[in-house]
Amino acid sequence: xxxxxxxxxxxxxxxxxxxxxxxxxxxxxxxxxxxxxxxxxxxxxxxxxxxxxxxxxxxxxxxxxxxxxxxxxxxxxxxxxxxxxxxxxxxxxxxxxxxxxxxxxxxxxxxxxxxxxxxxxxxxxxxxxxxxxxxxxxxxxxxxxxxxxxxxxxxxxxxxxxxxxxxxxxxxxxxxxxxxxxxxxxxxxxxxxxxxxxxxxxxxxxxxxxxxxxxxxxxxxxxxxxxxxxxxxxxxxxxxxxxxxxxxxxxxxxxxxxxxxxxxxxxxxxxxxxxxxxxxxxxxxxxxxxxxxxxxxxxxxxxxxxxxxxxxxxxxxxxxxxxxxxxxxxxxxxxxxxxxxxxxxxxxxxxxxxxxxxxxxxxxxxxxxxxxxxxxxxxxxxxxxxxxxxxxxxxxxxxxxxxxxxxxxxxxxxxxxxxxxxxxxxxxxxxxxxxxxxxxxxxxxxxxxxxxxxxxxxxxxx
Numbered sequence: 001x002x003x004x005x006x007x008x009x010x011x012x013x014x015x016x017x018x019x020x021x022x023x024x025x026x027x028x029x030x031x032x033x034x035x036x037x038x039x040x041x042x043x044x045x046x047x048x049x050x051x052x053x054x055x056x057x058x059x060x061x062x063x064x065x066x067x068x069x070x071x072x073x074x075x076x077x078x079x080x081x082x083x084x085x086x087x088x089x090x091x092x093x094x095x096x097x098x099x100x101x102x103x104x105x106x107x108x109x110x111x112x113x114x115x116x117x118x119x120x121x122x123x124x125x126x127x128x129x130x131x132x133x134x135x136x137x138x139x140x141x142x143x144x145x146x147x148x149x150x151x152x153x154x155x156x157x158x159x160x161x162x163x164x165x166x167x168x169x170x171x172x173x174x175x176x177x178x179x180x181x182x183x184x185x186x187x188x189x190x191x192x193x194x195x196x197x198x199x200x201x202x203x204x205x206x207x208x209x210x211x212x213x214x215x216x217x218x219x220x221x222x223x224x225x226x227x228x229x230x231x232x233x234x235x236x237x238x239x240x241x242x243x244x245x246x247x248x249x250x251x252x253x254x255x256x257x258x259x260x261x262x263x264x265x266x267x268x269x270x271x272x273x274x275x276x277x278x279x280x281x282x283x284x285x286x287x288x289x290x291x292x293x294x295x296x297x298x299x300x301x302x303x304x305x306x307x308x309x310x311x312x313x314x315x316x317x318x319x320x321x322x323x324x325x326x327x328x329x330x331x332x333x334x335x336x337x338x339x340x341x342x343x344x345x346x347x348x349x350x351x352x353x354x355x356x357x358x359x360x361x362x363x364x365x366x367x368x369x370x371x372x373x374x375x376x377x378x379x380x381x382x383x384x385x386x387x388x389x390x391x392x393x394x395x396x397x398x399x400x401x402x403x404x405x406x407x408x409x410x411x412x413x414x415x416x417x418x419x420x421x422x423x424x425x426x427x428x429x430x431x432x433x434x435x436x437x438x439x440x441x442x443x444x445x446x447x448x449x450x451x452x453x454x455x456x457x458x459x460x461x462x
């Protein structure tokens with residue numbers, strides 16, 4: 001007979017490992033099945049290693065501005081393989097941290113491929129043979145994988161997804177990045193800092209689809225100043241991969257042919273569904289993702305799902321919350337799981353982008369009454385002292401009470417600043433409460449209080 005668990009989690013990414021840890025915290029017998037390292041795409045091939053690369057780029061760029069800060073240095077060089085190696089080291093360390101948490105909390109970890117079987121069972125496909133586990137409840141959290149283009153198959157250093165780019169120690173002299181979302185923009189910034197000629201191609205009219213139009217335009221201007229060629233409303237029609245180059249035919253405002261050393265495909269993701277289901281197991285899908293009800297339960301009783309597998313927003317912090325909600329809905333008496341509504345989203349290029357809630361365009365489309373508080377980085381003492389005057393804070397406050405409808409930040413440390421607005425939104429705070437809360441001086445956070453004052457038509461520092 002197979003060993004029986006209270007919960008088996010299939011997938012060790014943000015939704016999966018957090019769900020396993022929470023279930024163990026609730027005193028349940030838990031197993032997690034993951035064929036790679038714990039941490040999933042986020043920890044191993046996404047959030048964490050990419051931010052390590054971006055930090056190297058940020059430091060190198062700041063080093064090049066030394067004289068601006070009254071400093072001098074005779075050496076300004078980089079070791080690209082070492083940059084990649086540091087990133088991989090950071091990712092490995094984070095994965096080991098999750099391993100340690102599993103050991104400390106008593107979560108049984110099976111590092112192998114798992115297949116969902118009928119009757120709430122998981123078949124383990126191991127090199128030394130197969131094994132079957134059974135559970136009262138199963139949580140699927142197998143995430144997503146990068147989409148590819150049918151006319152542009154992956155080919156080593158020549159054609160890559162973000163996963164291959166994160167491990168490649170070869171710096172391309174030129175690169176075309178197909179997709180102007182968060183991944184595309186972050187890699188465009190990264191490669192441009194290290195001297196690569198970058199062309200960024202986006203099908204839609206603006207970068208970071210779904211972002212506030214003012215932010216998207218500001219980001220595009222900033223990236224263009226770095227020498228990044230940006231093609232929006234553009235589509236790659238065909239490609240030819242040769243030994244030392246890739247040729248792309250691009251249609252759009254102007255039809256053109258590009259020849260580059262490498263191509264990075266960043267056109268979105270697709271759910272890892274079929275690879276985790278045994279033959280004969282069918283779960284209801286919607287829009288290419290797994291369909292779940294209000295309790296995160298799939299069409300199969302006792303089988304739940306969370307994270308990227310169940311669709312947008314495809315963000316690690318949303319997956320964390322979904323994993324927690326799903327498990328607490330299963331094991332905590334009286335708990336009514338919540339679906340994630342308002343959430344922050346960030347892009348870690350320089351300048352950074354952070355957003356929450358509705359854009360100005362969306363608020364107008366809905367005919368909502370609101371006022372806008374906008375405050376520039378150039379008017380903030382800390383931003384000027386740090387040499388980071390680019391960008392602005394923009395907050396949409398509903399009429400008549402001033403609650404937050406949306407918040408959008410372009411500039412240094414935007415990903416840190418958005419947290420205050422996320423908390424304020426969750427607590428149903430208002431513009432009055434934002435500026436009444438004392439912000440330390442000098443900090444970038446002062447811009448949030450100042451933006452609230454602007455919205456109330458009584459600005460102090462602009």
